[in-house]
Amino acid sequence: MALQDTYDVIVIGSGPGGLAAAIAARQNGAGRVLVVERDVEPGGILLQCIHNGFGVEVFKQDLPGPSYAQRFIHQAREVGVEMLLDTMVLDVRPDKRVTAASKARGLFDLQAKTVVLAMGCRERTRAQIRLPGTRPVGVITAGTAQRWVNVEGYMPGRRFVILGSGDIGMIMARRLTYEGAKVERVLEVMPYLTGLTRNYVQCLLDNDIPLQLQHTVSRIIGKDRVEAVETVQVDEKWQPVPGTEERIPCDTLLMSVCLIPENERSRLAGVQLDPITGGPVVDNHFQTCVPGIFSAGNVVHVYDLVDWVTEAGWVAGKAAAQQARGEIKPDDQTISIKAGGNVRYAVPHRLRLSSLAEGEVRLQMRVTRPIEAPVWVEVHSGDRLVTRKGEPYARPGEMVTVTLKPKDYVAMRSGEAVSIAIVPR
Numbered sequence: 197m198a199l200q201d202t203y204d205v206i207v208i209g210s211g212p213g214g215l216a217a218a219i220a221a222r223q224n225g226a227g228r229v230l231v232v233e234r235d236v237e238p239g240g241i242l243l244q245c246i247h248n249g250f251g252v253e254v255f256k257q258d259l260p261g262p263s264y265a266q267r268f269i270h271q272a273r274e275v276g277v278e279m280l281l282d283t284m285v286l287d288v289r290p291d292k293r294v295t296a297a298s299k300a301r302g303l304f305d306l307q308a309k310t311v312v313l314a315m316g317c318r319e320r321t322r323a324q325i326r327l328p329g330t331r332p333v334g335v336i337t338a339g340t341a342q343r344w345v346n347v348e349g350y351m352p353g354r355r356f357v358i359l360g361s362g363d364i365g366m367i368m369a370r371r372l373t374y375e376g377a378k379v380e381r382v383l384e385v386m387p388y389l390t391g392l393t394r395n396y397v398q399c400l401l402d403n404d405i406p407l408q409l410q411h412t413v414s415r416i417i418g419k420d421r422v423e424a425v426e427t428v429q430v431d432e433k434w435q436p437v438p439g440t441e442e443r444i445p446c447d448t449l450l451m452s453v454c455l456i457p458e459n460e461r462s463r464l465a466g467v468q469l470d471p472i473t474g475g476p477v478v479d480n481h482f483q484t485c486v487p488g489i490f491s492a493g494n495v496v497h498v499y500d501l502v503d504w505v506t507e508a509g510w511v512a513g514k515a516a517a518q519q520a521r522g523e524i525k526p527d528d529q530t531i532s533i534k535a536g537g538n539v540r541y542a543v544p545h546r547l548r549l550s551s552l553a554e555g556e557v558r559l560q561m562r563v564t565r566p567i568e569a570p571v572w573v574e575v576h577s578g579d580r581l582v583t584r585k586g587e588p589y590a591r592p593g594e595m596v597t598v599t600l601k602p603k604d605y606v607a608m609r610s611g612e613a614v615s616i617a618i619v620p621r
């Protein structure tokens with residue numbers, strides 16, 4: 197089919213968030229839906245995540261990443277989603293004009309009625325955390341190593357130290373061990389794990405890979421290639437504890453030190469960003485502060501389960517289709533959601549009153565500090581308890597969710613913020 201330049205919905209990014217949004221847009225009556233992807237094939241980061249653990253919520257099946265992605269790629273084709281691959285989106289404007297570039301077409305513009313931003317996230321590098329030492333070969337992010345090993349078929353080294361206990365680092369610790377490498381240890385500057393407990397158990401404990409909390413790399417050593425790293429224990433203010441320095445011989449340092457939502461294009465579009473998540477401020481449709489620009493997936497905040505990314509894509513895609521038909525009226529009646537006690541942030545940031553009767557809204561949050569005892573996740577409107585949910589514990593590495601049902605909205609009032617707190621039970 198020849199590509200024309202006008203669409204109902206343009207989705208930027210073909211990861212699970214973008215594909216779900218595009219499918220939902222078509223299923224909810226959008227005429228022409230286009231996914232623009234800079235890679236040569238659709239699927240996003242899942243294509244390099246060959247381990248299983250994907251789809252337990254959505255499919256009740258434990259799938260490897262590429263299989264999970266493939267189901268949505270098939271479905272997108274079946275429902276008539278158009279795809280423009282090997283094409284980089286350079287600019288998105290508030291009037292929903294999208295500028296893109298590709299080898300095949302050069303620089304060109306596309307026009308949409310609504311846009312869904314689904315560009316995912318990227319990893320922090322050595323420069324961003326200012327790691328001292330020499331600058332030899334052998335310092336790479338865990339995601340780069342994942343791509344080299346799982347897609348390109350290269351081993352980046354034989355003897356590793358991993359900085360950061362995020363999920364990608366722990367998953368790569370196991371993967372590299374399976375490929376015959378020695379992972380000396382995983383270091384975490386915080387006093388607790390920053391990834392999922394299931395990854396700690398399955399990736400580190402099961403493979404006898406030590407985790408050292410409150411430790412970091414103080415120096416990288418090596419002329420041409422990494423020869424060792426110097427590690428040090430830190431106090432609660434991340435200050436080195438004198439006398440705890442240790443030299444660990446290795447040839448590669450993997451960095452797994454935080455993911456950053458990819459929001460350079462969102463900023464150009466005038467989208468307001470949350471300084472804590474690094475992603476757009478959104479309502480319960482995942483609509484940003486720019487009418488007609490929606491966002492979904494890791495570009496909003498970093499999820500721990502891909503199933504929730506898919507769910508966010510469905511919500512954003514459906515709303516983008518409705519908005520393209522003019523069915524979502526400008527509505528300034530919103531309720532703000534505030535992070536209360538022990539909540540670092542909560543998404544969405546506001547609820548649109550007119551749409552609350554339509555169904556449930558899932559609130560997602562991260563805690564500030566771990567509580568290793570039963571907790572309540574409480575939602576208050578003023579001094580009224582709207583709803584609460586029990587959890588066995590609360591950990592920063594594991595997203596907490598609570599669902600608002602239509603009956604809960606009775607206790608909420610326009611103009612009065614809703615606050616969420618996580619308190620001991």
Ligand SMILES: Cc1cc2nc3c(=O)[nH]c(=O)nc-3n(C[C@H](O)[C@H](O)[C@H](O)COP(=O)(O)OP(=O)(O)OC[C@H]3O[C@@H](n4cnc5c(N)ncnc54)[C@H](O)[C@@H]3O)c2cc1C
Nearest residue numbers: 209211212213233234240241245284285315316339493494
């Ligand atoms: C390096 C890395 C490794 C990961 N490994 C794991 C793992 O092992 N297990 C796990 O559970 N989760 C992993 N994740 C988390 C994973 O990202 C999410 O679970 C899920 O893939 C997020 O889906 P998404 O659609 O939001 O983003 P993504 O899957 O990242 O998709 C975003 C897509 O947008 C495209 N894009 C970005 N900018 C542009 C642009 N300007 N123009 C056109 N296209 C663009 C990208 O090429 C990409 O295909 C990893 C994340 C990263 C960053």
